[in-house]
Amino acid sequence: MDIGNAWNVALKDFKIYTRKPSVIYATVAMPLIVGVVFPLILDYSLHKSAKALSAARAPGLMDAFSIWFVIGAAVIPTAIASYSLVGEKMQKSLEPMLATPMSDGDILLGKTISALLLPVAALYAGSISYMALMDYFTRGTLGYYYYPNWHIGAILLAAPLAALLSVEVNVVISSRMTDVRSAQQTGVLLMLPFIGLFLASEVGLFVMNDTDLTILAGALAAISVGTFFVAKATFQREEILTRWR
Amino acid sequence: MHVEEGEVFGFLGPNGAGKTTTVRMLACLVSRSSGTATIGGYEISNRADQPKIRRMIGLLTENVGLYEELSAYDNLDFYGRYYKMGEQNRRERIQYLLEMLGLWDRRGAPAGTFSKGMKQKLAIARALIHDPQLLFLDEPTANLDPEASKTVRDFILELKKEKRTIFLNTHLLDEAERICDRVAILKTRLITIGSPQDLRRSLSGRKVKIQVQRVDDSMVESVRKLGHRIGDVTANSFVVDLREPEKENPAILRALQSAGADVVFVTEVGSSLEDVYLKLMREG
Known part of the structure; x- marks a missing residue:
């Protein structure tokens, strides 16, 4: 694989979706909500609500909220990946690109970079804001800075892997979808298992501790490797030109 | 190919x-x-x-x-x-x-x-x-x-x-x-x-259209006597089937002049590529 080629493909995609504000909004909205709105909610619940939460519950809530970075990572790349793949399929711009000397792997890697980079950057930026604001709002109540800690470390390890899995799943989905919206709607379904895990931990079926998160990251890495081979087999010149609908 | x-x-x-x-x-x-x-x-x-x-x-x-x-x-x-x-x-x-x-x-x-x-x-x-x-x-x-x-x-x-x-x-x-x-x-x-030209010729052979001031039977007969097939005769033109117009045209023109024809134009006509194509498509 040629990184230079892949980067050119990614650059082209970046240039295209900077002209699509809806894609940018869809990418930054969730990290912004988790990174800014959730700390404000906690601040309100701890300090301003009539029925203020006890300080002892703050760490649990902060850990629970931070799971949304993983859920977000599973869903955010869908906006870009669907434009990047189904959008090109609709514009019929894949075939001329496939006629260049670039390999299928170069193009797939370029598409993966373009779909991963901005969402992961947005998630990390959101997480920095999240940690800073949470520490700012809870320092006085807890008496120490809660972040950074191993929990958010595991979250930030799992998030890019969830994003990678999302991109790979989108490659597979894109081979069967004929419009961007359907691809996005189908891709978003990937967040359901993560929401399931979140809800299960919230209702007390199990506690999502640092070890669980690390196991989750490992599982995501393993699933991503498996899905990569499916995506690679799906993203081949002949498949794209003859089987993609 | x-x-x-x-x-x-x-x-x-x-x-x-x-x-x-x-x-x-x-x-x-x-x-x-x-x-x-x-x-x-x-x-x-x-x-x-x-x-x-x-x-x-x-x-x-x-x-x-x-x-x-x-x-x-x-x-x-x-x-x-x-x-x-x-x-x-x-x-x-x-x-x-x-x-x-x-x-x-x-x-x-x-x-x-x-x-x-x-x-x-x-x-x-x-x-x-x-x-x-x-x-x-x-x-x-x-x-x-x-x-x-x-x-x-x-x-x-x-x-x-x-x-x-x-x-x-x-x-x-x-x-x-x-x-x-x-x-x-x-x-x-x-x-x-x-070549498009060869394909056209392969379908219909070569033909020339001879335009004169006025066609009469003696003119057509004079060309027929040279051994050529005549087709599409109108008031002032007729079409002659040829194998090699470059070699056969001078003799035809001499025969026509002897028959009193005032030749205006001699034009090679042929089937279009479309005719060739449609024929080949029909034949499969």
Whole structure:
């Protein structure tokens, strides 16, 4: 694989979706909500609500909220990946690109970079804001800075892997979808298992501790490797030109 | 089937005949089911050769497939990058192509705002960005209005002057007749191959139309006596079947003059490529 080629493909995609504000909004909205709105909610619940939460519950809530970075990572790349793949399929711009000397792997890697980079950057930026604001709002109540800690470390390890899995799943989905919206709607379904895990931990079926998160990251890495081979087999010149609908 | 260097080769056939699939195979986009083909000495099914073939060729796909959100300049610039062209080289080549196609003034406008003809021209420029010697053009004037078609055709003729090898997929017979040195007619298999002129002659032999001030029986008889078949006699013209008009015309004209004819025009007439094509399609 040629990184230079892949980067050119990614650059082209970046240039295209900077002209699509809806894609940018869809990418930054969730990290912004988790990174800014959730700390404000906690601040309100701890300090301003009539029925203020006890300080002892703050760490649990902060850990629970931070799971949304993983859920977000599973869903955010869908906006870009669907434009990047189904959008090109609709514009019929894949075939001329496939006629260049670039390999299928170069193009797939370029598409993966373009779909991963901005969402992961947005998630990390959101997480920095999240940690800073949470520490700012809870320092006085807890008496120490809660972040950074191993929990958010595991979250930030799992998030890019969830994003990678999302991109790979989108490659597979894109081979069967004929419009961007359907691809996005189908891709978003990937967040359901993560929401399931979140809800299960919230209702007390199990506690999502640092070890669980690390196991989750490992599982995501393993699933991503498996899905990569499916995506690679799906993203081949002949498949794209003859089987993609 | 062999396409010569510098030749404009037309690939004709009805929809579904396999023209686009053939081009895709030659451009190493889909694999062949049987047979073989080489381009510039490289074998299309050899994986190691495929990137070299792709570097050698330019492909205008059936659908222009431009990045509609990007400017004309950026569309070409990214393709220049895909072919690993240096920045300076890209800049000069893009300017040359856009100026030649009359799009330089619109270089900053998104391709999505272009008319169909402009998009087609931009797509041709994209196929030429890396200066390939072999160009595959798949239905370059399909869906274009007559003016845009003419612009594109004229541009192909310009490319022909540059001695590029052009493989032209089309079902527009008039276009093939005007542009191509040779054509192949396809209907899921190769039916025939030759120059448009040879194919026309193969169908109908050669004929000349002789126009005189007024036709009378003695004139027609004088030509018939030379052993030629006469057809389509009108008040001031008749058609004569010939094998070699270059050799047979002088004797015919002498016979006509002896019969008192005032010859106005002698014109070679023949079937059009369309007649040949339709006949071959009927025969399968």
